[in-house]
Amino acid sequence: MAVTCAKLLRTVCPKFLLANRSACLTAPAFLPSRRQNFLQYQKKRFCSSVPRLKKETVTLTFLMPDGERIETPAKVGDNLLDVVIENDVDIDGFGACEGTLACSTCHLILKPEHYAQLPEPPTDEELDMLDLAFDLQDTSRLGCQVVVTKNMEGWEVRVPAGVADAREPS
């Protein structure tokens, strides 16, 4: 019974909750505090006695490669990878390294006017990963590095057609 329960739990658990179970797979020192926050937040949600944390949200639209438009709420303070995971936006393979700047799979393309409004330009480390992304544009960013702010209401974010990189094995 216990085994069945555990299995069921795993089937229904969001990805990042599962990550907690096997967090020792990765060196804790490398884990960004963001994920810890996310886990804390998840815990809160499972406990009905604690009022749900009300956070300010904006509406974002993801433009999928097949032309579909997915409108989704996005909490201010979350990053775009959190937004995709939390709202089950179905992008194949998005965020393989779980926001640790070790892959380019959360690559998103912003409109030039939006890109210019972002408070921080990409770091060298983010650019290093973006350089391996398929369909790289001047206004490309990694979703895990873009934090949602109030002024993002109504922004449209393009999801590139695929992910690819042309480097040798690492």
Add this chain to the structure above:
Amino acid sequence: MRVLYKRLSLTRLRTLSSYCCRWGSSRSADPHVAIVGSGPAGFYTAQQIIKGHPTVRVDIYEKLPVPFGLVRFGVAPDHPEVKNCIHTFTQTAHRDRCSFIGNVQVGKDIKVADLQKAYTAVVLCHGSSNDRKLGIPGEDLPNVLSARSFVGWYNGLPEDVGLSVNLDCETAIVLGHGNVALDVARVLLTPIDILAKTDISDYSMDALSKSRIKKVVLVGRRGPLQVAFTIKELREMITLPKCRTVIDLLTLSSLNENIDGEETNTHTVTIENINELPRPRRRLTELLYNAAVNPPEKYTKIWNDATREWHLKFLRSPSEIVPTSSKEGPEAVKFIINMLEGDDDPLRRKAVPTDETDVIPCGLVLRSIGYKGVPLDETVPFDTSRGVIPNKKGRVDGFPGLYCSGWIAEGPVFVLAGAMNNAFATGKVVLEDLGSSKLSSENKGGKDAVLSALQQKGVKTVTFTDWEKIDQAEILLGEKAGKPREKIVSIKEMIRVASSE
């Protein structure tokens, strides 16, 4: 909570629908897909196929008792973030329409053709298990190793555990300019207290802590514009604690030559020249150039108190590995100096030998000039020169129902994200064929048929639940040593833990 409900109801719906189908008329015709290899290519292909078909059952076969291929045995121990994809693979393996069947050597325990008899479709994702050789004298000396085996050695790959590595020397030469070359150089040069916190295997830790290596020289046959490694890995080397970066000055004239199209001896590569390159190559070249000529203070600060160093040398092809007088290992590597010729596009120029030569003394040689696939058995077509299975969009030429993805399909040209893309594409092709009348699922016994055949042969298979016992045991062992895990490196021990209650 809403998310949880949503997921629960979705799961129930899916389960319900699969039950309906199972009890309905289509029961016997549910497609079965076998995947050979449980690395990124295998798991991402499985993920795509399960997602795109309501009733398909996918079984992932693996040669070793443990899953995840190069994510476990290839990714460097100091890159734990890259291994986060294991969480997604684990989710896939927990799907009720997915099974992991470890410790089965397809080609030996069961032929690919036999798998095809039991499955609607078979996807080969077994990667490139061999590596290219130099074909020069001295290559078979002790301490002249393939970087692939060296990686397997520090990552606890059972077949490489016994590799004889002698680190009682001052200089190591790494032949090749790819990311594997940088990986092995980094592992050789990283301060031991950093490595101690990774899942590096304990015996390699032991050997590395006694290492006398002070200098690692990376030598490539072409120039700085043709390097195959990527910028993240280069930046890591340049900022490696207590390690100095020395980039061969000769290269600057070759950099000039490449960019300006004419030979000059002055080091006047301007940023305008570099700006004409595509962005990834431009940024990589800028970093190389700055590190060589004009290193910013943040780099020189690290380099000033360095106790070790790495050198990047270009335009040299090894011609001979010279043994020590006792022939117990290498004493030096002889190189022929190359020049670049050909193509107008500087990135595609070829190396041609000149009359000049060079000798670099060393006590360890690691060759890292590319991986190569090998066929599983004679029932699979194979392109031996490229080391891949000939295919069109993942469909194996002339073999309906047989597919391939990842390195065995494309060659060892991409890392995780690329393998993922390729696997998704192959998965879509399989789904397309499952949806057409091309493939028949009638009389396909799937896993049950194969497992009984394997049982008769005395093959002890390992399930995903078994793997999770090994996983837990490794994490427990690691805790004692203050590491994320201590890998179990003997197949016998893996099976023992897997069979334990």
